[in-house]
Amino acid sequence: MHELSIITSLIEQVEQICKEQEKSTVSKIVLRIGSLEYINTETFLFMFEQAKEGTCAEKAELNMIIEPIKIRCRKCSEIYEPEDTIWLCPKCNEIGGEIIQGSEIILESVYFDDN
Numbered sequence: 693m694h695e696l697s698i699i700t701s702l703i704e705q706v707e708q709i710c711k712e713q714e715k716s717t718v719s720k721i722v723l724r725i726g727s728l729e730y731i732n733t734e735t736f737l738f739m740f741e742q743a744k745e746g747t748c749a750e751k752a753e754l755n756m757i758i759e760p761i762k763i764r765c766r767k768c769s770e771i772y773e774p775e776d777t778i779w780l781c782p783k784c785n786e787i788g789g790e791i792i793q794g795s796e797i798i799l800e801s802v803y804f805d806d807n
């Protein structure tokens with residue numbers, strides 16, 4: 693499943709960071725999720741709760757920031773957020789363009805519990 697592979701690599705990344713920074717407990721994880729990933733946030737959270745058990749993220753809460761899709765028009769370079777699945781430039785009506793935001797999942801920050 694899509695969500696599961698993302699969570700697996702997320703946990704791996706967080707464990708790596710813990711190791712590098714010699715921390716044992718993560719209190720919070722902030723994740724930026726592009727809308728184009730079509731993540732089901734409920735499923736995602738549920739899977740995260742399962743996957744974090746026994747890792748340094750066991751007590752961590754997960755904050756998800758959903759990023760809107762942003763498109764740069766090929767023709768006039770206008771940057772816009774499409775309202776529909778059809779990407780139509782509001783300025784010149786060109787269809788399609790370059791995705792400049794919304795297609796990535798980024799680990800924004802990891803907070804540690806220092807106690």
Ligand SMILES: [Zn+2]
Pocket residue numbers: 765766767768769770781782783784785786
């Ligand atoms: Zn345009």
